Amino acid sequence: MLPDHATRSRMSGAGKIGLAALTLTGCGGPQSVLNTAGSDARVLLTMLSVMLVGLVIIWILVNGMMLFFNQLQTGAHEERYARYLIVGGGIFFPTLVITALLVWGLSIMPDQRAPGDGLRVEVTGEQWWWRIAYWPEGAETPVIAANEIRLPVGQRVEFDLKSARVIHSFWIPALGGKMDMFPGRDTRLSLEPTEVGIFRGQCAEFCGASHALMAFHVVTMEPADFDAWLAAQAAPAMAPDGDLARRGAAIFAEQGCGACHAVRGSDASGQVGPDLTHVGSRLSLGAGILAPTLANYMAWIDHTGDIKPEVEMPAYDHLGDDELTALATYLMGLK
Amino acid sequence: MSENELNHDEFGTGVGTLMWITLAPWIWAFHFTICYGLTAILCEKAIPDGDVGTLRLVLVAVTVIALAGIAAAGLSGWRNWTEGGLLDKRGETGLGDLASRNRFLGQVSVFLAVVSFIGVVFVILPILMFGSCR
Numbered sequence: 126m127l128p129d130h131a132t133r134s135r136m137s138g139a140g141k142i143g144l145a146a147l148t149l150t151g152c153g154g155p156q157s158v159l160n161t162a163g164s165d166a167r168v169l170l171t172m173l174s175v176m177l178v179g180l181v182i183i184w185i186l187v188n189g190m191m192l193f194f195n196q197l198q199t200g201a202h203e204e205r206y207a208r209y210l211i212v213g214g215g216i217f218f219p220t221l222v223i224t225a226l227l228v229w230g231l232s233i234m235p236d237q238r239a240p241g242d243g244l245r246v247e248v249t250g251e252q253w254w255w256r257i258a259y260w261p262e263g264a265e266t267p268v269i270a271a272n273e274i275r276l277p278v279g280q281r282v283e284f285d286l287k288s289a290r291v292i293h294s295f296w297i298p299a300l301g302g303k304m305d306m307f308p309g310r311d312t313r314l315s316l317e318p319t320e321v322g323i324f325r326g327q328c329a330e331f332c333g334a335s336h337a338l339m340a341f342h343v344v345t346m347e348p349a350d351f352d353a354w355l356a357a358q359a360a361p362a363m364a365p366d367g368d369l370a371r372r373g374a375a376i377f378a379e380q381g382c383g384a385c386h387a388v389r390g391s392d393a394s395g396q397v398g399p400d401l402t403h404v405g406s407r408l409s410l411g412a413g414i415l416a417p418t419l420a421n422y423m424a425w426i427d428h429t430g431d432i433k434p435e436v437e438m439p440a441y442d443h444l445g446d447d448e449l450t451a452l453a454t455y456l457m458g459l460k
Numbered sequence: 461m462s463e464n465e466l467n468h469d470e471f472g473t474g475v476g477t478l479m480w481i482t483l484a485p486w487i488w489a490f491h492f493t494i495c496y497g498l499t500a501i502l503c504e505k506a507i508p509d510g511d512v513g514t515l516r517l518v519l520v521a522v523t524v525i526a527l528a529g530i531a532a533a534g535l536s537g538w539r540n541w542t543e544g545g546l547l548d549k550r551g552e553t554g555l556g557d558l559a560s561r562n563r564f565l566g567q568v569s570v571f572l573a574v575v576s577f578i579g580v581v582f583v584i585l586p587i588l589m590f591g592s593c594r
């Protein structure tokens with residue numbers, strides 16, 4: 126569950142308890158390499174497990190030998206025997222282990238770079254949100270979205286990763302490894318989700334004041350559900366429904382939100398901030414950090430910079446509660 | 461054994477010839493630069509999505525030459541190291557006299573050759589296992 130902004134600021138008292146609970150439940154949850162939902166993540170987890178077990182065995186062996194030679198057999202050792210131990214345990218064994226791990230590691234790398242089965246997703250790291258463009262096979266124009274990624278299960282999807290200004294890193298722990306995003310250079314990653322579910326991704330390279338608040342939800346769906354969802358995302362925004370929402374749309378236009386935000390089907394066509402055409406359909410607000418509630422929408426517009434330090438959206442604290450309610454209602458209606 | 465009787469003293473006494481013990485690591489460094497440099501340039505400029513077969517053949521040839529060079533460097537080191545019989549009978553290597561200096565430098569170059577050999581094999585593995593520039 127995403128915290129409500131109001132409870133978030135009051136949380137510090139319970140912080141310690143919360144942190145303990147987090148560490149205890151850290152093995153499961155939507156953002157864990159141990160809770161895999163994709164073939165690439167599974168391979169990495171296998172590798173991690175094998176290395177961990179091997180590491181423990183080697184650790185016990187080395188420490189056991191230290192104990193043995195320090196405490197149990199402290200006399201001089203035959204030189205020949207000592208040399209076998211050093212050459213065998215110090216040269217042959219490590220070389221063998223490292224070679225085996227290298228060959229294994231190299232053998233799984235091509236998969237993680239393999240071309241996709243058709244769908245390509247272009248993700249651009251912005252400060253501090255994600256610009257997303259879906260390119261279904263054969264498409265001439267992309268379907269634009271932001272701050273949430275949906276994927277069909279059972280297909281390999283290729284990610285084209287870019288960055289606007291600084292280095293970010295794209296990481297969905299449940300689905301696979303991470304890949305850096307560089308300004309002026311494209312990087313690639315491909316992922317194959319295998320299970321339906323809701324997961325979480327996070328920027329994994331420090332990118333400024335709100336780096337830790339740059340996350341996103343990942344929803345993996347059955348292919349048919351995905352196709353229906355994508356078709357809905359490609360459609361222009363729904364007309365505001367009801368007086369309050371219509372008033373919100375008017376305030377949106379008046380306040381010039383459209384200079385930065387696009388709402389396809391209206392006059393708003395700004396490209397500075399996230400596309401809001403279907404913002405109401407997202408599972409979070411502000412790049413994975415807030416639950417999409419009316420109170421959070423209002424708080425976000427009212428004091429953006431308090432929620433996300435140095436954010437590139439001005440705070441609209443001159444608006445009254447009724448105006449904020451209208452705006453929030455309008456935005457939440459953009460399903 | 462007097463100094464003049466040494467069969468193998470490739471490392472001589474001068475500082476300049478001391479550099480011979482770094483021959484194997486130098487080959488490793490050249491091999492590394494050629495493999496990475498050639499692959500990067502060709503994958504960027506010539507064959508981004510194309511066939512890496514020829515590149516692979518060329519690099520395998522470079523690798524064979526590099527490994528032969530390293531083996532030769534190691535062999536020359538081995539001869540100096542084992543000059544005058546097995547280590548056990550001669551006591552420790554060191555820098556006390558020309559003979560033990562030679563043994564020591566021989567031993568060092570054998571170890572460096574082993575490390576370089578492994579390094580070169582590790583460098584060539586990716587291009588053998590990846591079928592493309594991706």
Ligand SMILES: [Cu+2]
Pocket residue numbers: 250253292293294328329330331332336339
């Ligand atoms: Cu970032």
